[in-house]
Each structure stands twice: as structure tokens, then as C-alpha cells.
Amino acid sequence: MRTGKGEHGKPYPLTEDDRDDSAYRENGFNILVSNNIALERSLPDIRHPNCKHKVYLEKLPNTSIIIPFHNEGWTSLLRTIYSIINRTPDILIAEIILVDDFSDREHLKEKLEEYMARFTKVRIVRTKKREGLIRTRLLGASMAKGEVLTFLDSHCEVNVNWLPPLLNQIALNHKTIVCPMIDVIDHNHFGYEAQAGDAMRGAFDWEMYYKRIPIPPELQRSDPSDPFESPVMAGGLFAVDREWFWELGGYDPGLEIWGGEQYEISFKVWMCGGGMFDVPCSRVGHIYRKYVPYKVPSGTSLARNLKRVAETWMDEFAEYVYQRRPEYRHLSTGDISAQKELRKHLKCKDFKWFMAAVAWDVPKYYPPVEPPPAAWGEIRNVAANLCVDSKHGATGTELRLDICVKDGSERTWSHEQGSVLQAADCYFGCC
Ligand code: LR7
Numbered sequence: 001m002r003t004g005k006g007e008h009g010k011p012y013p014l015t016e017d018d019r020d021d022s023a024y025r026e027n028g029f030n031i032l033v034s035n036n037i038a039l040e041r042s043l044p045d046i047r048h049p050n051c052k053h054k055v056y057l058e059k060l061p062n063t064s065i066i067i068p069f070h071n072e073g074w075t076s077l078l079r080t081i082y083s084i085i086n087r088t089p090d091i092l093i094a095e096i097i098l099v100d101d102f103s104d105r106e107h108l109k110e111k112l113e114e115y116m117a118r119f120t121k122v123r124i125v126r127t128k129k130r131e132g133l134i135r136t137r138l139l140g141a142s143m144a145k146g147e148v149l150t151f152l153d154s155h156c157e158v159n160v161n162w163l164p165p166l167l168n169q170i171a172l173n174h175k176t177i178v179c180p181m182i183d184v185i186d187h188n189h190f191g192y193e194a195q196a197g198d199a200m201r202g203a204f205d206w207e208m209y210y211k212r213i214p215i216p217p218e219l220q221r222s223d224p225s226d227p228f229e230s231p232v233m234a235g236g237l238f239a240v241d242r243e244w245f246w247e248l249g250g251y252d253p254g255l256e257i258w259g260g261e262q263y264e265i266s267f268k269v270w271m272c273g274g275g276m277f278d279v280p281c282s283r284v285g286h287i288y289r290k291y292v293p294y295k296v297p298s299g300t301s302l303a304r305n306l307k308r309v310a311e312t313w314m315d316e317f318a319e320y321v322y323q324r325r326p327e328y329r330h331l332s333t334g335d336i337s338a339q340k341e342l343r344k345h346l347k348c349k350d351f352k353w354f355m356a357a358v359a360w361d362v363p364k365y366y367p368p369v370e371p372p373p374a375a376w377g378e379i380r381n382v383a384a385n386l387c388v389d390s391k392h393g394a395t396g397t398e399l400r401l402d403i404c405v406k407d408g409s410e411r412t413w414s415h416e417q418g419s420v421l422q423a424a425d426c427y428f429g430c431c
């Protein structure tokens with residue numbers, strides 16, 4: 001029955017002025033539009049019609065809803081909270097934990113505390129320094145009391161009856177991670193709609209880009225509204241049994257700021273005795289940004305996170321990634337011994353099993369490129385404990401013995417069968 005701009009998830013009628021870049025700068029989406037539509041706006045119920053007739057267990061576990069945020073817009077954050085409060089059975093919410101990752105915007109300080117005082121279930125916790133979204137989620141999870149942990153981004157709108165289908169799947173088997181269908185809230189006009197191609201599941205290519213590929217016919221159910229297996233999640237929106245999450249070691253806390261964690265948790269849950277499902281009857285809208293608005297501390301890189309995950313979980317398949325991204329070979333991952341130990345302790349299956357049993361359709365879309373038969377490494381004079389190194393000299397590139405440096409790319413050599421010796425990279429003009 002609601003009327004007004006943006007109601008029923010309709011696009012806000014934008015004027016030329018509304019499109020000015022200044023409206024996007026702070027959030028990567030149009031904050032003026034967000035400010036001009038109702039915090040409690042209505043959304044279209046775009047679930048599969050069968051969802052209206054599904055029955056769920058009478059007794060479902062309750063959940064802590066954990067929302068990390070860094071410099072989130074005021075109305076986009078509030079709309080996330082209102083949508084949860086309005087569209088979730090109160091009895092299922094143990095608490096809503098807002099975790100501030102060291103934001104510096106004024107509206108996220110006392111003003112937020114004062115506003116949230118009206119919601120008895122909302123708690124605000126704050127990191128003491130910029131941690132990035134992974135450790136920020138971990139902080140929220142460490143304080144959570146609910147039986148299930150549900151993670152959301154700070155610019156979402158949950159849709160009709162989004163939570164019970166997720167909790168139901170976990171109640172049936174607690175070693176399950178579940179994800180809602182992620183709908184698109186347009187970053188210009190805030191129109192709400194399904195992503196292109198609804199019958200898709202999560203995948204990745206060998207550069208470790210997240211991809212969606214069609215659900216293979218073998219996995220399609222007679223009822224398309226039933227949950228289906230998903231090899232990897234998008235990252236931000238999922239629910240997991242709290243105890244199972246910690247049994248899995250939570251996230252690797254060595255992952256910095258942004259990215260890679262979706263692979264870590266996905267590989268881990270599958271390889272270590274659990275499973276992951278997408279649940280079509282649960283739908284949550286997410287604002288996909290136009291660009292990343294926040295600063296990323298220098299020295300952190302997505303590449304490092306990805307290599308950390310590849311080294312811990314992907315076994316010989318990591319080579320396919322390095323084949324695509326040769327620059328990863330020499331990147332330092334930091335210490336991953338605790339992650340390797342966890343993998344052993346949990347008696348996890350190997351990545352080959354994961355590819356064969358779970359992600360078997362991925363290579364059909366993203367065939368890995370076999371690396372040439374080659375040896376990689378340093379050339380060391382053991383007596384002097386010095387390594388062959390390439391340097392620019394007066395006559396071009398010269399080879400000399402020099403101190404051996406771990407991860408020094410110019411000192412790593414590859415040798416293909418039958419070919420001449422090559423330096424691993426074209427750094428410093430030496431190929
Ligand atoms: O330093 C930071 N600290 C934070 O607390 C950076 C971000 N954050 C917060 C931020 O406020 C937001 O709530 O962390 C959350 C995710 O950050 P976004 O919104 O900038 O990330 P994203 O939506 O662009 O990216 C997706 O991939 C991320 C890294 O792998 C996370 O897993 C996000 O949760 C994830 N988002 C989704 O899965 C929603 C669907 C989009 C897709 C794909």
C-alpha cells in the first residue's frame with residue numbers, strides 16, 4: 001500500500017543534478033537517492049512462487065546478525081537495520097551486532113549510538129584500529145551469543161521472510177553454510193531487481209575472480225525453489241552455525257582488509273566435512289558500488305590474501321593460479337603454518353577432491369592452463385652459500401653470485417625441459 005519514490009523497489013526518478021559525481025564520492029553509490037527514499041521502503045516479493053508454500057521446522061535456532069562497516073552512509077546503514085527489524089521474526093534474532101571498523105565519519109559516532117538506543121537488540125562494537133572486513137567480522141563473531149551467525153554487508157535490504165529458509169537448512173545439518181540469493185540494488189537509482197540469470201551458482205576463474213555459472217542440469221531440482229549446492233560464495237551474505245564456524249577456525253585472521261575470505265571459508269567448509277548451499281527462497285538486496293570509496297592502507301594487497309588462500313587450500317592447483325598470475329610466485333604470504341595445522345587437525349580432504357566432487361563444472365567454463373614442465377627455484381653455490389643473480393651491468397644483463405635472498409624474484413630461475421635457462425620474470429630487464 002505504500003506510495004512514494006523508491007517504494008516497491010522502483011527506481012528513483014533521477015534528475016541531471018542527482019547524477020553529479022559528488023553524490024557518489026563518499027560511498028560509491030548515490031547517497032542523495034538513498035536519503036530521499038524511505039528508510040522502511042517496501043520491496044517487491046520476487047521469490048519463486050513455491051516459496052509461499054514451503055514449511056519450515058517449528059523450532060529454528062536463533063541468530064546473531066553481524067554487520068561490519070567502514071564509513072558507511074547514514075541512510076544506507078539505517079535502511080539495512082530497518083529492513084531486518086521489519087522483515088524478520090523477532091524471536092529468531094538474538095542480537096544485531098554492528099561492528100565499526102574504525103570509521104571516521106561523524107554520523108557513525110554518538111549519533112549512531114543515540115539512534116540505535118531505540119532498538120533493544122542492536123549492539124555497537126568498534127575495532128581499535130582499521131582491521132579490514134575480515135577481522136572486523138571476526139570481532140563481531142567472537143562476541144555473538146546466537147546459535148547461528150548471520151553476516152550481512154552494511155548496505156543491504158533483506159526481503160520477505162529471508163531468514164527462516166536459511167536457519168532451516170542449518171537446523172537440518174549444522175555443518176552447513178547457507179547463502180541467500182543476492183539481488184541488485186542499483187547504485188544510481190536504487191531500483192531493486194534479481195541479478196541477471198537467477199539460476200546461477202558461485203565459481204571462480206584461475207585468476208581467482210569470482211564468477212557465476214549456470215547451475216548444471218545434474219543439480220537442478222524438480223522444485224527450483226529448493227536449496228542447491230554452491231562451490232563458492234560471493235562473500236558478504238551468509239549464515240553459519242556458530243559452533244561450526246569456530247570449529248572451522250573462523251576466518252584466517254591473517255587476511256587483510258578486503259577479499260579472498262570468501263574462497264577461504266568456502267573451500268574450508270567443503271573440504272573439512274561440511275557443505276554450502278544457496279537458498280532461493282531467501283533473498284537479500286545489496287548495493288553494488290560504482291567504485292570503492294574508502295582508503296586501503298598501504299602495504300595491503302588482495303593478491304597477498306589470494307595467495308595465502310591458494311597456498312593453504314589449493315595444493316597443486318595453486319600452480320594454475322600462478323600460471324595466470326606469475327607475479328604471485330614471489331609474493332610473501334606471511335606465516336600460514338597455523339592454517340596448515342588447522343587443515344591437518346580437521347583432517348580436511350584435498351583440493352583435488354573439492355574440484356572433482358563440488359566444483360566439477362568450473363573447468364568447463366574456466367579451463368586451467370597446464371604449466372609447461374619446468375623446475376622453479378634458485379641456483380645456489382653450496383660451498384660459498386651464494387646464489388646466481390642477474391644484474392644490469394655495463395654490457396647488459398650480467399650473472400653473478402650474490403647473497404641468497406628468500407623470495408627475491410630476480411634470483412629465481414625456471415627451467416623448462418629441453419630449453420635454455422630462464423629467469424623467472426622479466427624484472428630488471430632480464431627475461
Ligand atoms: O576495511 C573495510 N572494513 C569493513 O568493515 C572494508 C569494508 N568493510 C565492510 C563494508 O562496510 C561492508 O559492510 O565490509 C563489508 C564489505 O565491504 P564492501 O561492501 O566494500 O565489499 P563488496 O560488496 O564490494 O564485496 C564483496 O566481497 C568482499 C570481499 O571478498 C566481501 O566478502 C563483501 O562482503 C562482498 N559483498 C557481497 O558478497 C555482496 C554481494 C556482492 C558480490 C559479489
Ligand code: MN
Nearest residue numbers: 153154236287
Ligand atoms: Mn558490499
